[in-house]
Amino acid sequence: MPVAEIPGSKSITARALFLAAAADGVTTLVRPLRSDDTEGFAEGLARLGYRVGRTPDSWQIDGRPEGPAVPEADVYCRDGATTARFLPTLAAAGHGTFRFDASAQMRRRPLLPLTRALRDLGVDLRHEEHEGHHPLTVHASGVEGGEVVLDAGQSSQYLTALLLLGPLTRTGLRIRVTDLVSVPYVEITMAMMRAFGARVRREGEVFTVEPGGYRATTYDVEPDASTSSYFFAAAALTGGEVTVPGLGKGALQGDLRFVEALERMGARVSVDPDATTVRGTGALRGLTVNMRDISDTMPTLAAIAPFADGPVRIEDVANTRVKECDRLEACARNLRALGADVATGEDWIEIRPAERLTGTEIATYGDHRIVMSFAVAGLRVPGISFDDPGCVRKTFPGFHEAFAELTRRLELE
Incomplete structure (x- = not known):
């Protein structure tokens, strides 16, 4: 009987990299996906000043709850949608000026529901060429938190990015979703946030995330x-x-x-x-x-x-x-x-x-x-x-x- 050894989940690896970078301590990711998308995410973290160490079967990330270690950076997100949507959100919780760009393919993909929500939360963010698309620049000074309305009908990644941000805000987040696609991916996000010590819950169309940050852990990445x-x-x-x-x-x-x-x-x-x-x-x-x-x-x-x-x-x-x-x-x-x-x-x-x-x-x-x-x-x-x-x-x-x-x-x- 053929047994297929499948590489680690892209979705889980991307979320784990964000959580590890935001956590207090050193996180080990066991059997993460090694592909262009995830290598691009890890490279983006390195550009923002996070340490990412690699062995053949694991990655170690030194978390920085306070945000990027550098005051400014240019990050190229390649073709990765999670990289292009999650890293600007992570950077917004820190302090500095961070520019993000991506491939021509990724530049065409929509971003506006997420960046509009970030602006509603007080993030100073500017699309440089076409509104709602890369490239963009974030002038970060931390995120206070509060309530925001989000349309996640095109991509659940918009909601995931905000959920991941929640524990890094000073007062927490309350997100009201008007439309939502790919619900199982949001469930992955919340389960992983809890594994890193966060408190998040859903009541109907409202998602509530408490402040308090994340704690480092050892995390096994399941096959994709x-x-x-x-x-x-x-x-x-x-x-x-x-x-x-x-x-x-x-x-x-x-x-x-x-x-x-x-x-x-x-x-x-x-x-x-x-x-x-x-x-x-x-x-x-x-x-x-x-x-x-x-x-x-x-x-x-x-x-x-x-x-x-x-x-x-x-x-x-x-x-x-x-x-x-x-x-x-x-x-x-x-x-x-x-x-x-x-x-x-x-x-x-x-x-x-x-x-x-x-x-x-x-x-x-x-x-x-x-x-x-x-x-x-x-x-x-x-x-x-x-x-x-x-x-x-x-x-x-x-x-x-x-x-x-x-x-x-x-x-x-």
Whole structure:
């Protein structure tokens, strides 16, 4: 039975780096994700004056509850959305002048709901070129705290950034959310904040965070559930079996719920205390599924949808249009290029069964999830290639090698 060793969660690693930097003491992160995104986050912390030490299996971060150790810095956030949204918020709690910029891809992604909320809290923040986008400069003098209203309908990262800031404010935060997508990611944030000693609670649409800072700890990073989706989908598509250790019933990541969709399609799923196994049955059923809360796995499901015996309709995924690319449209275009029958709307995509698909070069739009998703389709469609296969370095630099090894082992079953 193939066992897939999945790298650490990107979402958890990014949050842990923020929490470690803000905590009082030295934090050790065990098995963090080492990828372009997380290395960019760690590099950003170093630019702000935080010490980040590395061993092959862990990172050590010297926390600074008072904020960055330097009075001014230029930070390049690369392609990382968590880096681009979390680090300016962390810097705002300190004192100094801090400029943030990012790649052309990240510059296009929206930031305004977060920066508007920070301004409402008294943060002196200026967008240098286009309102609501990088680059931006923060003239930091600490954050008093108080009440703020936030629209997190485009990205839960706006809310996560404010929640993480809360314990660093002088009086705490009370955040009223008017819209919220990807709720499981917010639940990850609150669970991790509590692991670092913070007090945070939710009552309906209101999130309350008490002041008091964070305390350093040793934190184990669980495998990435979004990345695991490609390996689980491979098992469902080929009739094979894949187990991901370290990702079970106690997992923080909501994206593990992707296996529920595979189960509805006919796969056999076993979620144990410390591992999850998916067994394909040789057939996939069509379904209609709401993926609002697990939208990072939408491309994975879309890529295997043509092989189902009925239509696959994925709903409530408008937020996928403002990711690294317009993922909904990218999936539709690539599926059509393969020969699939696809319809789309503002927040949905429907893929109908295909009698025959033909391999082609997949347009990746520089998006790691498009590459990894259509690599799964490649298990049934010979001749699939990618215009930018290397963009997987964002979250899983060794993906192609790991997936090829999995494919080999599935074929030997």
